[in-house]
Amino acid sequence: MLSGTNIPSRRRSPMKDCAMSVTKRIQRLTGETGRADRPDRRSEINALRARIERILARRPQSRPALPVMPFEREVRSLTDVIAGWEAATLHGSCFVSDGLADPSSLHGNRPIESLSRINMDAASLLANDRFLKNHPLTDGLFLDTETTGLAGGSGTLTFLIGLGWFEKDGFATRQIFVRDFAEERAALSILAKLAQNKRFLVTFNGKSFDVGLLTTRFILNRLQNPLTGMPHLDLLYPARRLLGHRLENCRLVTIEEKIFGFFRRDDIPGSEIPQRYFAWLKRRDPGLISGVFEHNRLDVISLAGLMARLTELIDVPGERTRTDLRDALAAARLLIERKDDPRARHLLECVAVSGREAAAREARRMLSLIHKRDSRWEEAVRLWQEMILEDDGDRFALIELAKWHEHRSCDPERALELVRHAIDRAPEATPFEQQALVHRLHRLEKRFHPK
Structure with missing residues (x-):
């Protein structure tokens, strides 16, 4: 070998190392090391194999599978259970069921005919949208949906769309049913065509759920959404404001029972409705879905009843329909928030002379603040003085009277006297209220009686 000549050294191939490693691992698992096995190791492996064979020998022979008997039942069509027809559109077909609530029929304690006398000016106050007062009630579309879940998003399907509207002959309903996922586009197109002829929407919690979900479905199906920008009266929010003080919750079923005196019979709980639809997709049994149709239909009719009741509560000509003065106080609060002081004053003046001490006192407080805000000081001071005469x-x-003497009549001595009296007569005041009274007293003393 010549000196200085570089001879590359032999290197082991990585693939060969890998193969050897795998071989060693297999030998370890099987007990075959490639060398003469130790007698004790070999005997342990043989004993283990014999034990496994004995265990397998004790297993019973596999029994033949029982024959699958066909599920015999009468196959019923959807129209055999639910009145309706197959509606064909350019986007396919789906199932549609129409109904008409007779004007003479009752929904709880309310005739259907009475629901059509809704004051649209009051409805615009409920929605906080003055646009509604310019349209008749027949321009409204009542909407409620049944879905495959409450999560929302692209994975939730609206399989039943319940609609309602007022006609001359009564309250009409239309229910659009998606019998299979492929029919969704057709169902949405029917909804879009009907909604194009309406001017405003009425729902219950629709702003948070129904409309948002339908918007998603219109986008996924590449259809124009007719609900976009449509004025919307969501009855859930005014129902909480006007009726929440006498309800344990504001579910629509609770409102039906406590306000309308309407009790559903054999109604399907809302939590079971998604599972009913999934069962329908598997079995195609119309009996599974008929109760869902009835549940949805009653929901739509109840929307009309609730709208009528809420508008009556804030409608001055309908004040005789109030049986609870707390309703009038709640209505006045809502009207004040909507900046409709004339109606609020009328309601509060009626409650103030009702003879009900607690309600009358609260009405005077609210009424005095309206006068104060509008700078009608004479009326406000008169109410405060009357309240002090009744309860010093x-x-x-x-x-409030101390504030007026300090800032308006420029009588600081009288203001100080009233604040001291309030502190002396405030044993039930909260710590925060006590602190506020003491702070006001110190401020007045520092301002008008500096040391």
Whole structure:
């Protein structure tokens, strides 16, 4: 070998190392090391194999599978159970069921005919949208949906769309049913065509759920959404404001029972409806879905009843329909928030002379604040003085009158006297209220009686 000559050294191939490694692992698992096995190791493996064979020998022979008997039942068509027809569109077909609530029929304690006398001016206040007052009730579309879940998003299907509207002959309903996933586009096209002839929407929690979900379905099906920009009265929010004080919850079923006196018979709970639809997809039994149709139909009719009741509560000509003065106070709060002071004053003046002490006192408080905001000081002061004459420990009236003497009549001595009286007569005041009274007293003393 010549000196200085570089001879590459032999290197082991990585693939060969890998193969050897795998071989060693297999030998370890099987107990075959490639060398003469140790007698004790070999005997352990043989004993283990014999034990496994004995266990397998004790297993019973596999029994032949029982024959699958066909499920015999009468196959019924959807139209045998639910009145309706197959509606054909350019996007396919789906099932549609129409109904008409007779004007003379009752929904709880309310005739259907009475629901059509809704004051649209009051409805616009409920929606906080003055656009509604310019349209008749027949321009409204009542909407409620049944879906495969409450999660929303692209994975939730609206399989039943319930619609309602007022006609001369009564309250009409239309239910659009997606019998299979492929019919969704057709169902949405029917909804779009009907909604194009309406001017505003009425739902219950639709702003948070129904409309948003339908918007997603229109986008996924590449259809124009007619609900976009349509004025929307969501009855859930005014129902909470006007009726929440006497309801344990604001579910639509609870409102039906407590407000309308309407009790559903054999109704399907909303939590079972998605499972009913999935069972329908498997078995195609119309009996599974007929109860869902009835549940949805009643929901749509109840929307009309709830709209009528809520508008009556804030409609001054309909004040005789109130049986609970707390309803009037709740209505006045909503009207004040909507900046409709004339109606709010009328309601509060009626409650103030009702003879119900607690309700009358609350009405005077609210009424005095309206007068104060509108700078009608004479009326406001008169109410505060009347409240103090009836109860000389009324902290609200004492403090409001003290503010007026300090800032308007420029009588600081009288203001100080009223604040001290409020502190002396406020044993039930909260720590925060006590602190506020003491702070006001110190501020007045520092301002008008500096040391």
